[in-house]
Amino acid sequence: MPIYSIITGSGKYIPEIIVKNESFHNRNFINEKGEKLEKPVPDIVSKFQEITDIQERRYLNPELNTSDMAFFAAKDAIENARIDSESLDYIIVAHNFGDILHDNIKSDMVPTLASRVKHKLQIANPDCVAYDLPFGCPGWVQGIIQANYFIKSGDAQRVLVIGAENLSRIADPHDIDSMIYSDGAGAVILEAKESEKALGILCHKTRTDTLNEAHFLKMDISYHPEFEDNTLFMKMNGRKLYEYALNTVPALVKATIDKSGVPIQKIKKVLIHQANAKMDEAIIQRLFKLYDQRLEDSSSIMPMTISKLGNNSVATVPTLYDMIIKGELENHHINSGDHLVFASVGAGMNVNAFVYLVP
Template sequence: MPVYSIIVGSGKYIPELIQKNENFYNRRFVNEKGLKIEKPVEDIVRKFQEITDIEERRYLSPELNTSDMAYFAAKEALETSKIDPETLDYIIVAHNFGDILHNNIKSDMVPTLASRVKHKLQIANSDCVAYDLPFGCPGWVQGVIQANYFIKSGDAKRVLIIGSENLSRIADPHDIDSMIYSDGAGAVILEAIVSEKPVGILCHKTRTDTLNEAHFLKMDISYHPEFEDNTLFMKMNGRKLYEYALNTVPTLVKETIDKSGVALSKIKKVLIHQANAKMDEAILQRLFKLYGEKLQDSSAIMPMTISKLGNNSVATVPILYDMIMKGELTGHQIESGDHIVFTSVGAGMNINAFVYLVP
């Protein structure tokens, strides 16, 4: 009988430090040319909230790091699933910047974060392979796709996939976009199941566009001409990113749904990466338009956390899933028999999605 991959446990870590929009009122924002933006900061922040819907975000405490968040999320996922950590075949940690000390903004990726998590979990099994996956914001979704390949091939029975990111420490304090970024971690355990009927991950699709899009997100020095050193911060071309996402994500998601053979009307939830609420709304509307349908109310099908949690990159989608599964997102439930789309877009430029049938 066919082998499928199902989620048997999930966990998350949401940092305790709340950074409200008002906390940015003392910032001096400059544009990409290094010129001070003359608008009152309060107006800049207000306009930012109108566009993104972000009211506040979470920042990691100084004594913690990205691998700590990954460990916390993994530990909760293991507790939820009630499985023995020694039975894990793979640990995949999606991230993009490794561990970053709060007072030393340099990426630390040796050993891998996955090895650090395995060490913290005290797993002795040497056949449990731990590796990292840098793939932009879609890293966690891609980790699930890779884990599904391992399970389908017979190479694995249980895989722990974690998305953990600390964006607050690589954000240029003089860049308006710094208000988007936040920190967090989410994790799931994928397990093999033998079933006559399709269940779990039904299909997936990934694309990478680099001909003209490779540098929409990149690392560069501060916009402020008098910044103290040449520290590299994450930079993005917001307008280009917005256009790219609207023109490509709906198409990829449609191709994935079509590949699954599931009707659009059967899709109960779309768990999408969140960097801009208006952009996600437009993506979902365009998806329905591709099917010749009009979406009346996106709030029922597309749960959102961005207003309170901001954009925590690879952690967004697994945190969303865990919150719903644990009844922490008002108005949203996931039940057996539901079809769910998981999708993300980000640096690369990369887009991916998979369709999941809840067992």
């Protein structure tokens, strides 16, 4: 009998510190040329909210780190699935910067965050393999894709896939893009299920573009010419990234849906990386246009959390799923028999998606 991968539990960790847009009104914003932006800062912040829909975001407490968030989300998912953590075959942690101390913003990735999570969970089983996956914002989706391969090959019965990121500590305080970034973690338990009928993960697709696109997201020094040191911060070519996403994500998602054989009309939810509300809206509209369909209102099919949680990279999609499945997102529900699309785009540049049939 065929083996499929199904989600049996989910969890998340949303940091306690709420940072509203008004908190940025005293910032000294500078452009990539080292010049102070001429517009009044409140006007810059207002325009930023209009484009991204971000009203507030969450920052991690100073005494905590990325691996702590990953552990909290993992524990939540394990309890939700009602499983013994010793039964896990793999722990995959998607992230991009490792642990970053509040007062020493350098990436710490030894040991891996996955090993740290396994240690925090006090798992003794040596056959539980723990490893990290740095793949830009699409890292968690790619972790699910890898876990699915382990399960379908018979190598695993149960996999924990986590997405955790602490972007607030690697954001240039003088860059307006710093207002986008936030912190958080999400996780799911993926398990093997024998079934005569297809269910769970039906298919997937991933692409990587590097010829001209590799450095749309990169690390570089502060825009402020008199910044105190040469600390590296995450930098984004917003215009190029926006164009790339619109040119690649809708086509890749369509190819994934077509591969599954599921009609677009049967897709109940598109859980997309919470990068930028305007960009995500353009992506979903272009996707339906590729099917010669007109989408009057995207709010029912494309749930959004970015207005309150910001963009926490690999954590956006699993957190979004967990909130819906636990009834924490108003007007959104996931039911047995629903077809879902999970999709993401980010540094690399990478784009991926999978189609999921809820058992």
